[in-house]
Amino acid sequence: MFLTRPRLLHALLFSGTVASTIALSSVTPAVRAEAQTNLQDSPKAVLDQAWQIVYREYVDGSFNRVNWQEVRQELLGRNYSSREDAYRALRQALQRLNDPYTRFMDPRQYEALTSQTSGELSGVGLRLKLEEGTGAITVVEPIPNSPAARAGIQVGDRILSIDGTSTQGMSIEDASNRIRGQVGTRIVLRLQRQGRGPFDLTLTRARIELPNVFSSVKQEQGTRVGYIRLTEFSAHAAEQMQRAIQEHLRQNVDGFVLDLRGNPGGLLQASIEISRMWINNGAIVRTAERSGGRETISANNRALTNLPLVVLVDGNSASSSEILTGALMDNNRAIVVGSRTFGKALVQSVHPLMDGSGLAVTIAHYYTPNGTDISDRGITPNIVVNLSEEQRRQLYTSNAMGTRRDAQYLRALGALRTAIAAYRQSTPSATRPVTPIPEARVPDSSSIRN
Numbered sequence: 001m002f003l004t005r006p007r008l009l010h011a012l013l014f015s016g017t018v019a020s021t022i023a024l025s026s027v028t029p030a031v032r033a034e035a036q037t038n039l040q041d042s043p044k045a046v047l048d049q050a051w052q053i054v055y056r057e058y059v060d061g062s063f064n065r066v067n068w069q070e071v072r073q074e075l076l077g078r079n080y081s082s083r084e085d086a087y088r089a090l091r092q093a094l095q096r097l098n099d100p101y102t103r104f105m106d107p108r109q110y111e112a113l114t115s116q117t118s119g120e121l122s123g124v125g126l127r128l129k130l131e132e133g134t135g136a137i138t139v140v141e142p143i144p145n146s147p148a149a150r151a152g153i154q155v156g157d158r159i160l161s162i163d164g165t166s167t168q169g170m171s172i173e174d175a176s177n178r179i180r181g182q183v184g185t186r187i188v189l190r191l192q193r194q195g196r197g198p199f200d201l202t203l204t205r206a207r208i209e210l211p212n213v214f215s216s217v218k219q220e221q222g223t224r225v226g227y228i229r230l231t232e233f234s235a236h237a238a239e240q241m242q243r244a245i246q247e248h249l250r251q252n253v254d255g256f257v258l259d260l261r262g263n264p265g266g267l268l269q270a271s272i273e274i275s276r277m278w279i280n281n282g283a284i285v286r287t288a289e290r291s292g293g294r295e296t297i298s299a300n301n302r303a304l305t306n307l308p309l310v311v312l313v314d315g316n317s318a319s320s321s322e323i324l325t326g327a328l329m330d331n332n333r334a335i336v337v338g339s340r341t342f343g344k345a346l347v348q349s350v351h352p353l354m355d356g357s358g359l360a361v362t363i364a365h366y367y368t369p370n371g372t373d374i375s376d377r378g379i380t381p382n383i384v385v386n387l388s389e390e391q392r393r394q395l396y397t398s399n400a401m402g403t404r405r406d407a408q409y410l411r412a413l414g415a416l417r418t419a420i421a422a423y424r425q426s427t428p429s430a431t432r433p434v435t436p437i438p439e440a441r442v443p444d445s446s447s448i449r450n
Helices: 029-039 043-057 068-077 083-095 107-118 172-179 237-250 268-278 320-330 389-397 407-426
Strands: 011-014 020-024 103-105 120-123 126-130 137-142 158-162 186-193 196-204 206-209 213-220 223-230 255-259 265-267 283-289 294-298 309-313 335-338 346-352 358-367
Touching (some): 043 068, 043 083, 043 346, 043 358, 083 103, 103 107, 107 120, 107 358, 126 172, 213 237, 223 237, 223 407, 255 407, 265 268, 265 320, 268 283, 268 320, 283 320, 309 407, 320 335, 335 407
Parallel strands (some): 020 346, 223 255, 255 309, 309 335
Antiparallel strands (some): 011 020, 011 265, 120 206, 126 137, 137 158, 346 358
16 A cells, blocks of 8 residues: 655655654744744743654654653753753753654754755865875865866866965865855855966856766676666655666666665655665555554556666665665565665654754654564675675775675675576566656755655
């Protein structure tokens, strides 16, 4: 049964230190109006707003056996010397739920999360690094189709100043913050390039879509492999994935390797859309809410391909990555290779608060299509290939992922060749249909998001 409940369809799953499945929503006007009327500009307004959201939505109706009404009295009964003081009190109150994924974010943290999940930034499109030895701010890559790329900025260019401010001794974070800014505003970068003296470039900031899908067709001993690495389930991930799959099909690949290693999660809606690109029918994920309501989200008979697929995962593949992996595994759509995944099966709703801060609240639990609870256990691959800490470090720092220096990828190739042989034997004249599906769209800011 396929139910469409936007509150969960627009949820977000992130892991790592904050592994979570999250849904972004706006606060109801009634809550905002009540808090503003009763508490006006006091820090207590934010505390009360946050308290009401938890009271209304938290997945555990017992609040971890905490009297949540008394918590409200405690929060509003104190005097606060500053907003930071109030923030500390709220964080302490939330800790009593014993749920690391229900958490408060100050305005800067909340802005960082929403920027991350949008898959966009406002700036000129530069990836930077601090050059060893000299400490110079150096361009790693101009993002394709960005103002920086169109202006001809090159890999290795040094940024000497930003709007007249020298970058000497400047941190990457400081430089990035100075380069970002409102869409349509201008910025002047002084650059130095090998073989050329310092020169100025005036750029106009724009909204830039960040790539989360990196793909290539690999010729592996007579097998054409569509290798796709997905780094995060952002708002643009589904449409980027769709383009990658269709491009590989046009290049007549024999099968796919989907690399989810190191992917901490992201938008639940993106994981559902991407699952539907690989699975023609069957359940994708099951959820259970505080009210006892249950929902099964399913495929919709619009898969882009039925070619053999191998999925790569590791201990940092979490949340949305586990939704996708569980769906592919339980539907026998893919062979999973690598090491056990993170093990995060809770859904959070993320709410903006009236002062620009935000609140993530656990609202549901999810299960794989077969009903498996992966909390704290993760997903064990069909073919386990564990790496040592040193092997993992080298894999991530030496650009070896998806190459013959990558032991897990090599094992995935072996599994893929076996699957391709079986596929050809069972369907010798199988076609490779490409069925366009609607591009994933980002809900507007007033709707709930993953």
